[in-house]
Amino acid sequence: MEYLALQLFNGLVNGSFYALLSLGLAVIFGVLRVVNFAHGALYMLGAFAAYLLLQDFGVGFWLALILAPIGIGIAGMVLERLLIRRLYGLDPLYNFLLTFGLTLMIQDGVRLRYGLQGQPYPAPAELAGSVSAGLVAYPTYRLFVIAFSLVVCVAVWYVIERTRLGMIVRAATERPELTRALGINVDRWITPVFGFGVALAALGGVLAAPMRNVSPLMGSELIIFAFAVVVIGGMGSIAGAVVAGFLVGVLASLAAVFNPALENVVAFALMAIVLLVRPAGLFGSLEARS
């Protein structure tokens, strides 16, 4: 029973990262129609930025939590301007080649300088130790990760669903051409939206740094799961990305209680079932057109 409760929390922690990454992927795909395979590498850059801020400038976790996403987000905007922009209207194959190529370059660039071995990153002192969470004592920092990720997801959901900017993002996601014909300068929002999605990935990276070793390949496995989550939630669906993120995280961890080998299978089994039963995803709409 205690193990079950522990795994439930572990699932929520994993789900937090899935949700943050899928959310960024969903927003980017919705507005740009680009599947960003470099998302995992940008997540890793977020973690590395936090690591370097601490090593070279003595900047701690809390400031890094703000600075790293902004910095990597700006880098993402430059990336969109220089490279991603050239993909619009091209065969999706180029999308794959460019963003996957970027992944390899970013990963190997970091590896060249810092090696494959992970660098440790300390959790902030304020969140050291553990607190009693119902049946079990659970690390304070991990509980913070769950809460913080939930707050970010709800905030993003609010902006998308309740503000005029979010209305434009939804309209551009559903019918980009019509939205232009109705007087909205959709292109003006493309670079900021990409930067924002990248910033969410970097934020995930900073949050992951104290839990996992900061290493060049830390994003490569996570990104595979994030893609499964995006498909399960529905391509481009904000609520879908968040709900499916936590769902996959929790189900995978609970499945591991019965058989550890099941943990990695659950996301893809769920994806296969969703594709069979509801190809547009849990929250997707087949009516939404590209």
Next chain:
Amino acid sequence: MSSAVLEIEGLSARYGEAQALRDVSLHVGEGELVTLVGRNGAGKTTLLRCVMGLHRQSSGHVRLNGTDISVWPPYTRARAGLGYVPDDRGIYATLAVEENLTLPPSVASTRWPLTRVYDAFPVLKERRAHAGTKLSGGEQQMLSIARALRTGASVLLLDEPTEGLAPVLVQRVAAMLQEAKREGTTVLLVEQNLRFATTVADRHYLLAQGQIVEALANQEVIARESELLRHLGV
């Protein structure tokens, strides 16, 4: 004869190898309601898409109030006063009814603020928080036209607004267009329904295989209705 608000000159357009429009010229005067009639595939929708900037012409010009807008992107055309009602009504499923109405920025001091739209269509007010596509087909059509009117657009481009509507709703659309026209709105209307076209329009252009084959006054269309219906294949 009023001056031309919308002027199309020598417009040609293609989809890949297929020539969709050939050297089309037409004009719509201020406050005029002009229809484009023609069979399916005659190029009517393509013409509206070219005017809106959604399809790039291979040659020719589109002028709005004398300004050449042929190379403008769609959003600046909308802001210059073109209101577009697409053939599929263009209602967003991910936007509530009220968001569907307020998405396009106002381009002029509008005669149709939200309150007037809601007075004219209480059902839209009642269901303003529902998803746009939860409305019936007819309600969606009203929403689409009301959306264009709300912005204060001076020229409306409507692509078959009566398609698939029950007769009572067709009358409703006619009343809306007549009201807009009375208030000085210029309208270019793509229509297959000749009966409806003659009840609202001043003039007509007959489009066949991407070319304007005849420009007709409303009286001529009424007089030659059966011949024209045969041409349209109705």
